[in-house]
Amino acid sequence: MIYNKRLVLAHFWLAFAVFGAAILLGEWQMFIRSPLHGWLRNADLYYRSVTAHGTVMGYVFPTLVAMGFGYAFSELALRQPLIGTRWAWAGFYLIIVGTLGAAIPVGLGLDSVLYTFYPPMVGHASYYIGVVLVVVGSWIWVALMGVNLYAWKRAHRGAPVPLAMFATVAGAYLWAWTAVGAALELLFQLIPVALGWSSSINAGLARVLFSWTLHAIVYFWLMPAYIAFYTIVPRAIGGRLYSDTMARISFALFLVFAMPIGIHHLFADPQVGAGFKFLHSVFTAMVSVPTLLTVFTICASVEIASRLRGGKGAFGWVKALPWDNPQMLALALSFVMLGFGGAGGLINMSYQLNSTIHNTQWVTAHFHLIFAGAIVIMYFAIAYDLWPHLTGRAMGSLRLIRTQLWLWFIGMIVLTFPWHYAGLLGMPRRMAFYDYTAPGGDTEALTVIMSVVGGAILVVSAAIFLTVLWRNHRAPQIAPEPYTFSKPVHEPANLPWALNGLGLWVGLMIALTLTNYGFPIAQLMRLHEAQVPAVYVGGKP
Amino acid sequence: MVQPASELHGSADVAARIERRWGFAMLGIVSVLVAITIFMGLSTAMMPPSRVETIDPTTLHVSGEFAEANLGSVYEPDGSVTVHVIGQQYSFTPQCIVVPAETPVTFRVTSADVIHGMLVTGTNINAMVEPGFIATFKTSFDAPGDHLMPCHEFCGTGHEGMWANVRVVDKNAFTRLTSHARRATCDL
Numbered sequence: 007m008i009y010n011k012r013l014v015l016a017h018f019w020l021a022f023a024v025f026g027a028a029i030l031l032g033e034w035q036m037f038i039r040s041p042l043h044g045w046l047r048n049a050d051l052y053y054r055s056v057t058a059h060g061t062v063m064g065y066v067f068p069t070l071v072a073m074g075f076g077y078a079f080s081e082l083a084l085r086q087p088l089i090g091t092r093w094a095w096a097g098f099y100l101i102i103v104g105t106l107g108a109a110i111p112v113g114l115g116l117d118s119v120l121y122t123f124y125p126p127m128v129g130h131a132s133y134y135i136g137v138v139l140v141v142v143g144s145w146i147w148v149a150l151m152g153v154n155l156y157a158w159k160r161a162h163r164g165a166p167v168p169l170a171m172f173a174t175v176a177g178a179y180l181w182a183w184t185a186v187g188a189a190l191e192l193l194f195q196l197i198p199v200a201l202g203w204s205s206s207i208n209a210g211l212a213r214v215l216f217s218w219t220l221h222a223i224v225y226f227w228l229m230p231a232y233i234a235f236y237t238i239v240p241r242a243i244g245g246r247l248y249s250d251t252m253a254r255i256s257f258a259l260f261l262v263f264a265m266p267i268g269i270h271h272l273f274a275d276p277q278v279g280a281g282f283k284f285l286h287s288v289f290t291a292m293v294s295v296p297t298l299l300t301v302f303t304i305c306a307s308v309e310i311a312s313r314l315r316g317g318k319g320a321f322g323w324v325k326a327l328p329w330d331n332p333q334m335l336a337l338a339l340s341f342v343m344l345g346f347g348g349a350g351g352l353i354n355m356s357y358q359l360n361s362t363i364h365n366t367q368w369v370t371a372h373f374h375l376i377f378a379g380a381i382v383i384m385y386f387a388i389a390y391d392l393w394p395h396l397t398g399r400a401m402g403s404l405r406l407i408r409t410q411l412w413l414w415f416i417g418m419i420v421l422t423f424p425w426h427y428a429g430l431l432g433m434p435r436r437m438a439f440y441d442y443t444a445p446g447g448d449t450e451a452l453t454v455i456m457s458v459v460g461g462a463i464l465v466v467s468a469a470i471f472l473t474v475l476w477r478n479h480r481a482p483q484i485a486p487e488p489y490t491f492s493k494p495v496h497e498p499a500n501l502p503w504a505l506n507g508l509g510l511w512v513g514l515m516i517a518l519t520l521t522n523y524g525f526p527i528a529q530l531m532r533l534h535e536a537q538v539p540a541v542y543v544g545g546k547p
Numbered sequence: 548m549v550q551p552a553s554e555l556h557g558s559a560d561v562a563a564r565i566e567r568r569w570g571f572a573m574l575g576i577v578s579v580l581v582a583i584t585i586f587m588g589l590s591t592a593m594m595p596p597s598r599v600e601t602i603d604p605t606t607l608h609v610s611g612e613f614a615e616a617n618l619g620s621v622y623e624p625d626g627s628v629t630v631h632v633i634g635q636q637y638s639f640t641p642q643c644i645v646v647p648a649e650t651p652v653t654f655r656v657t658s659a660d661v662i663h664g665m666l667v668t669g670t671n672i673n674a675m676v677e678p679g680f681i682a683t684f685k686t687s688f689d690a691p692g693d694h695l696m697p698c699h700e701f702c703g704t705g706h707e708g709m710w711a712n713v714r715v716v717d718k719n720a721f722t723r724l725t726s727h728a729r730r731a732t733c734d735l
Contacts, residue, residue: 049704049705049706049707050704053701053704053706056701118703118704120701122701124661124662124700124701124702125662126660126661126662126678127661127662127702127703208679209661209662209677209678209679210677210679210680213662213677248562248566249562249563249566251563252566272675274664274673274674274675274682275675275677275680275682276598276599276600276674276675276677276680276681276682276683277599277677277679277680278599279598279599284584284588287581287584288581288584291577291580291581292577294573294577295570295573295574295577298569298573299566299569299570299573302566302569303566352580356580356583356584357584357587357588358584358587358588358671360673361671361672361673362671362673364664364666364673364699365664365666365673365675365699365700366666366699431668432666432667432668432669432695432697434664434666434697434698434699434700435699436700436701436706437697437706437707438704438706438707439707440707441710444695444710445693445695446668495558495559495562496558496559496562529599533599533601533679535601535602535603535679536601536679536680537679538604538605538678538679539604539605539660541636541660541661541703543703
């Protein structure tokens with residue numbers, strides 16, 4: 007059972023509340039830069055909005071979901087109350103303070119530097135310090151996950167670590183190491199300049215440090231979704247997990263390969279040599295392997311569910327799947343979006359193809375499809391699965407839940423497919439408005455209008471999601487059945503050392519990061535001539 | 548349902564074997580993709596900007612290759628063309644770049660203030676423009692025509708207004724343009 011229900015609910019509710027606010031900003035952005043209106047020509051408001059939307063959706067929302075999910079799953083998987091509850095609350099309050107500290111100057115227009123910071127542009131120090139506090143709050147969670155697993159291992163010597171906890175801790179360690187890049191950039195480059203202690207920044211180095219965080223953070227966002235694939239969905243639809251070992255291998259591979267690949271964001275940058283760009287391209291190709299393993303294992307797991315229900319034939323079993331079950335629906339829709347988004351990702355990582363689409367709307371489309379699509383739809387599924395256990399109340403209409411999931415999927419497709427096309431036409435991203443009178447501008451106008459429609463569908467879906475969760479708090483009380491995880495077809499009796507702990511993989515993660523990042527960072531640190539003057543946004547401190 | 552131990556092991560082995568096969572198939576696909584990348588890189592020299600060259604953004608206008616008189620396109624002794632461009636909040640200099648078709652062109656681009664980006668629509672030209680560094684890349688244009696060249700990286704509140712143009716003309720027209728001036732821009 008979940009012992010600290012209030013802690014988990016506090017994390018989830020804050021996460022979904024900021025998500026609800028940020029999605030409105032997203033849709034507003036699409037609307038004001040579309041040709042549908044002509045009354046707002048204030049670019050500054052637009053970039054404030056992009057900064058807030060990106061900061062919330064990129065840092066605050068997924069971090070809170072991962073934390074709440076982690077606290078719940080560590081108690082459920084280890085069957086022990088969370089150790090360090092007070093610390094957990096302290097981390098939660100740090101995130102609130104950090105979010106407010108970052109949001110206020112953004113709202114005042116002092117920090118329109120977007121969530122990717124863009125030095126040598128420098129905003130108000132309060133924004134950067136707020137982001138650091140959010141990260142520090144989440145590091146408390148990382149430490150607690152490690153401490154809880156350690157305590158359990160001492161009490162259960164030699165027993166296999168539950169898969170749900172193995173994966174949760176893998177996600178926590180990945181995040182701890184991933185956040186180091188942006189933390190170095192903030193603490194040693196941006197905050198000193200924002201406070202007025204220094205006036206120059208090595209912009210090229212800052213971008214390399216940020217890329218350290220920028221790609222692996224996506225895998226941190228992705229972890230709860232993948233944990234749900236393996237440990238929630240097969241159980242919820244009455245199937246079995248095809249392979250427990252393959253699940254552990256996938257999570258271990260994510261830990262190792264998610265990190266040393268961020269320079270693929272810098273293929274078009276002048277401060278990194280071709281050799282390291284190539285190296286990161288190869289490693290990016292490697293990180294598709296755990297996803298491809300996951301797709302196989304999960305498809306096999308749902309096939310088992312179908313066959314147990316009487317599904318027959320090579321393909322006929324697909325029909326016998328419990329499609330009215332929200333977990334089944336969420337999984338299927340998530341996989342479709344993961345397929346399209348992943349194909350786009352393979353194009354982005356291709357050393358040469360990337361030059362066609364780098365920094366165009368294509369990229370926006372790609373990461374919305376992967377994160378806001380494939381991953382966030384699983385956050386919904388996780389909430390639907392955990393909520394009755396958190397509130398002790400029955401979940402209302404399944405039909406409304408299915409409608410919500412379908413709307414999210416349709417909205418995401420209508421939003422991102424036109425963006426992909428606009429990117430191929432060469433439409434840059436992060437623009438307050440476009441010149442639709444330029445040659446070819448009418449084609450681009452149409453894609454933006456379609457994306458406005460997609461965004462509106464997403465807003466409706468998000469509103470239904472929040473309504474369903476809110477209504478549950480007033481539903482009749484029930485005594486939910488004990489929470490269970492998917493049972494593997496073959497229960498692991500004794501696991502090899504490497505798959506029963508994360509030591510080896512964390513070691514590999516750090517070693518590979520240092521090989522793939524050490525030289526470029528050391529080289530750029532020595533380039534004093536690359537120190538350039540800071541450009542202050544919203545007034546000098 | 549109780550299964551004899553031998554049968555249990557049998558099905559576990561089958562499951563493991565199928566998964567191993569899938570794993571190897573996926574590794575194979577990934578290897579092919581990487582091999583294609585390597586082949587294209589070597590055979591057609593499709594490479595991203597690859598040199599780490601620094602420059603002081605505060606003295607660009609004073610002297611050196613990015614002084615104002617040197618911006619724009621010029622014929623090199625070997626018949627290729629070099630284009631020098633500066634990005635700054637919120638414009639490119641020169642605002643219109645003229646280049647010959649079917650000629651090797653080398654772009655050298657840097658920023659005078661913050662991070663910018665440039666892409667030429669309808670081509671694969673795409674580079675980050677960063678203060679302190681020079682982005683160098685080689686290309687050639689197939690046919691005469693006009694292309695838009697927006698700044699594609701957020702560079703401040705005027706970012707959406709930062710657009711330049713690339714005019715590709717035929718070789719003879721370009722030779723005429725450069726016969727009476729060392730550097731060519733569309734203004735000539």
